[in-house]
Amino acid sequence: MKQIGYALLFIVVLFSCKKEKKEAKIITPEVIEEKKEPPVITKYGYVLDNFNVIKDTVRPGDSFGAIMDAHGITRSRVFEISNKIKDTFNVARIMAGKPYMLLTSKDTTQKAQVFVYQNNKIDYTVIDFRDSIMAKKRKKPVKLVEKTASGTINSSLMQTFDDLDLNFLVAYDMADIYAWTIDFTRLQAGDRFKVKYTEKFIDDTIPAGVDKIKAAYFEHIGKPIYAFRFEEDSINGAIDYFDEEANNLRRAFLTAPVKFSRISSRYNLRRRIKYYGNKVRPHRGTDFAAPIGTPILATADGIVTKSERRGGNGKYVKIRHNATYDTQYLHMSRQAVKVGEFVRQGDVIGYIGMTGNTGGPHVCYRFWKNGKEVDPFKQDLPASKPLSDSLRPKFFNHIEPIKAELDSIQFKPQEIL
Known part of the structure; x- marks a missing residue:
């Protein structure tokens, strides 16, 4: 009798397990996608997402005031900004062709708040006028x-x-x-x-x-x-x-007053000069030919004793280096120094031109030793x-x-x- 009871119990348990297996549901784990936050983009110390960003280049005729006026800044505010930052940045000196970035507000006014001016590839100036006004010079x-x-x-x-x-x-x-x-x-x-x-x-x-x-x-x-x-x-x-x-x-002296020029005529006391009808006339200088506007350099330290225009010399500069040596630079398009000014070797003292008696753009470099014009390339210089x-x-x-x-x-x- 007990055996029959155990058999019935086994059958009941077996069928109930099969039923449970039939009714069991497969539960798929829920995949929760992780939301990725967009990267925070900063430039020049500002989070760009907080502003409207305008990148542009200064155009010919543009001014700081005109750029500000186009972006909601009043003239009185421009004057205030310019005056406040003048010791750090002169707004009058922004140049055509230079890139800049303007950060404006995201509200309906889109008013300018920050101006970043690229002085060169490395240096830039940040002008922030959101509340108080400040200007900073920075380097990349x-x-x-x-x-x-x-x-x-x-x-x-x-x-x-x-x-x-x-x-x-x-x-x-x-x-x-x-x-x-x-x-x-x-x-x-x-x-x-x-x-x-x-x-x-x-x-x-x-x-x-x-x-x-x-x-x-x-x-x-x-x-x-x-x-x-x-x-x-x-x-x-x-x-x-x-x-x-x-x-x-x-x-003590540079070998030439112009970089990468060529000597078109050397010191020669019996040279025939085409400009004077091929007559023999002493040429007491060395001519360095270069395009008009090429910088002319002081060949040694000294004091400017002459900076004037006179006859066939045209515009010229003369420098006293010491008790022995003077140098002179003729036919400039313009001078860059004044009488009494101290110049260092390599300083720009003027620019190549064609003033005075000359058949082409060059500088006539004259070298004086003890008051006499001599050939600089034949001197035993210190x-x-x-x-x-x-x-x-x-x-x-x-x-x-x-x-x-x-x-x-x-x-x-x-x-x-």
Whole structure:
């Protein structure tokens, strides 16, 4: 009897389990999608989502006042802003072609609140006039990238850099470094160079100029000239370039008053001058031909003794350097200095022109020694002092690995026409 009871109980349990299995539902877990917050975009220290953003470029004829007026700022407010920030930024000096960003309110007025002006690729000015008025000068983050380059001269340094697709600013800096030792108007086909420098980049990809040349090598007419950047005085930040024997490359006088020009006529006391009907007339200067408006540089420190226009000289400047030397620069389109002004070597003192007796744009560079006009290229001019004995061990340790790297750079061949 018990066995029958157990059997019935087993059947009941079995069927009830099957029924439960039949009625069981499959529950799918609910997938909850995580909402991603949009990234917060900031620029120049402002969350851009909080404003309407207007990016534009200053157009010819635009002014700060006109830009503000077009975006709801009254003239009285513009005057207040201009006056408040004048020590930081002169609004009258905004230039056509410069980019700017305007942040305006998101309400119906869309009134301007922040003006960001791009002074250059790196520097910018932020003018915030939401409540109180303030202006700040800022710089974009800059990445420095070390580079090397080499080349062989075909016609000119600039042309070689262009042919090799190198940064032309490096060529300008090299011309400055070697301005006392190499006459760049007389480069020879086959001259060659190597250079180690750092270049500036914004956002990793936008070139923003050359930071500095660390070392260079220039072989001119078979003569090698090294140049190593070295800080002589860390307190005053005195930095100069020296050769591998610690001699300063700087000289008392530059070899030319114009960068990348050519000598169209040399000092010659028996030259026949076409302008005067091919008559023999002494030419007591050296003519450097260049386009009108090219800057003319003081070849040495000194005091401006003359800045005037006179007869065949046209507009000219004369500089007294010391008790022995004077220099004179003729035929300028305009002068950039006044009598009594102290000028440094390399300062712009005027611009190439055609004033006075001249058949083409150039500067006639005259060199005076003890009151007599002489040929500057035949003078034994004073050199700068070499590096002090106390700094020489530090200098040689500094340049050893740099020179080894420079020497390992292979010259890029340049086809000589």
